[in-house]
Amino acid sequence: MYEDNQNRVPTGVPGLDDILHGGYLPETATLVRGPPGSGKSIFSLHFLAAGINADKIGLYINLGEPENYIRDTARDFEFDIDALNFLNLSASGDQFQSEETYTLFESGEVETPSLVENIRTEIQEIDPDYVVVDPVTEFRYLAPDDHQFRSQILGLVNYLKSEGATVLLTSQAAESMPDDDLQFLVDAVINLGEESDRRTLHVSKFRGSSVRSGHHTLQITDAGMQVWPRLNPNRHERERTSTKLSSGVPELDSLLSGGLTTGTMTFLSGPTGVGKTTTGLQFMKEAAGRGQRSVLYSFEEDRQTLFERAEAVNIPVKDLIDRGTLKVEVIGPEELTIDEFTSQIRSEVEDNDAEIVMIDGTSGFEQSLRGVGTDPMQHLVKIGRYLRNMGVTGIVTNEVHEITGEFRATDQGMSHLADSIVVLRQVEYKGSLRKVIGVLKMRTSDYENQLRELEITEYGLRVGEPLPELRGILTGTPAWNNNED
CATH class of the missing domain: 3.40.50.300 (P-loop containing nucleotide triphosphate hydrolases)
Structure with missing residues (x-):
């Protein structure tokens, strides 16, 4: 089991590294799940801002909110992301404002341009250390069936990891759109939730290492996120x-x-x-x-x-x-x-x-x-x-x-x-x-x-x-x- 804290990738979220025994494992993919408003984008910005602060190259692949909204959010929480690279694939992004129609498939399989190929091109150009795909569930609308969706996402994740990137995927977890299949495709799953009197975070999967179990308190303040680990006296x-x-x-x-x-x-x-x-x-x-x-x-x-x-x-x-x-x-x-x-x-x-x-x-x-x-x-x-x-x-x-x-x-x-x-x-x-x-x-x-x-x-x-x-x-x-x- 992987327990070398020296090689961990910091999450950037205060308190979370303690729960993960040092941070993410390098060159792995983590799925961050939560309903709308649970803070998935803020969570992702913590990760990318920590990377930039450590002179790492970051890439934000945004399929939901446009780049200007994400940058405004970063400024609100005083994240320094001036050096962050964006690949705008949101409905209002440049890629979708052309007359071309995009698909999730490889460009050789269909006549229309492929988002996967677009992402690969971007990866090869900037060689990022940290990559965020927010939210990865938007890809589901571009695939004809669940099998094709899972195959393409698995291929994308494996490609990003093979290029040396540590990857964060976000998922709009909802009963109307289950993401159980995505949880099987990644190395770790972090759940952002809300109880009657507090926000919570718990780790339901983490390959290669033990983590601190339980539903830990999560707060979002003007300074960003803070996690308060549950006490384990042992x-x-x-x-x-x-x-x-x-x-x-x-x-x-x-x-x-x-x-x-x-x-x-x-x-x-x-x-x-x-x-x-x-x-x-x-x-x-x-x-x-x-x-x-x-x-x-x-x-x-x-x-x-x-x-x-x-x-x-x-x-x-x-x-x-x-x-x-x-x-x-x-x-x-x-x-x-x-x-x-x-x-x-x-x-x-x-x-x-x-x-x-x-x-x-x-x-x-x-x-x-x-x-x-x-x-x-x-x-x-x-x-x-x-x-x-x-x-x-x-x-x-x-x-x-x-x-x-x-x-x-x-x-x-x-x-x-x-x-x-x-x-x-x-x-x-x-x-x-x-x-x-x-x-x-x-x-x-x-x-x-x-x-x-x-x-x-x-x-x-x-x-x-x-x-x-x-x-x-x-x-x-x-x-x-x-x-x-």
Whole structure:
């Protein structure tokens, strides 16, 4: 199997080379499929502009839009294609404005001029490295039957490859005009699609090499196309050693037998207002004192509210951000796709050396990110596996309304994702509300199996002594023993 990334041909589309493990294989033909408006021409311009930038010769064989439209499109996206060669075979092109009638057949087979021969002449004259045929499905109208169409397209593709060209063909994929036959004739097939909340790209065929599977997020902006690869945690791993991450609060560390184990996932679970975010930030504050960098992704609160709450309990968020030991990202509803979000996490971990990643709000995570599908928690599982593989400590806050003996981290039953589960809860005592904290689960070490009172003060977190007199915390209706004064 071909895996030499050094000899790959760049696609020109940011993010796509990662999916193709380096780019196209040289001297192969790729079919780019998609409905009208899916971006096939923009996709092709990325490829040709990248070639021109690398001093390669490019040829755009346009059978759909005229050359001036394509050049205007290139200018809109700031592609430099001044050196690009065009062979205009569109209905408004020079070739079709003469009185001659063109056919797909070889010129020796019929009396009318042949487009195949016309293309061959152009290839011989300019000897291109990259060739785009957009859209190749227009040739179907010029062939008397499907057999002749397939034969001529296969001959054309083989000729282009034999001349040393890497070829891109576009197809107007539609139920009214299936292109299954074209997919058999090429070396690779890339599908541009659209779901209810995002554009997608997936590779259904790629001879000679493995590729990253899945439907990846595709965006078209003023700068052109961008692909955000779907996270595959199995592709990422590095050597790691486990230590204890202290909270800086001795009693809380005692609950956790020294602190959180680095490189694990911890769920902070409890109702609204119980102190989950503050507890997570306390670990980040302590890590910052040791020069470690943390990233917090907030799905529940706006930036100003988060800052004010943290400062009010002696967690100097702004100072930590100024020192570069903390980054806070607030993710609004439908602001990002899941693939953009996981790409951000990868960048923070791999490029910026983040050692702690906190996802603040599983409900917001489920509801805010586009492209999560019907099972959003599967993506959180992948994120957790990725962080573990990279030796990064993950903290997830999860709002729950009731905790039973069989703990459920979410409605989907994601407790298996958590290496540790820290329970925070409000209880009533003599007409007042008090907070308690305890550890329900720790895979990596022993832990204290008692509950302690939790206070959030202007000086920070305060965790009290164990509360052996508190019972029923996991029933959802905790109570104090009758002999409590």
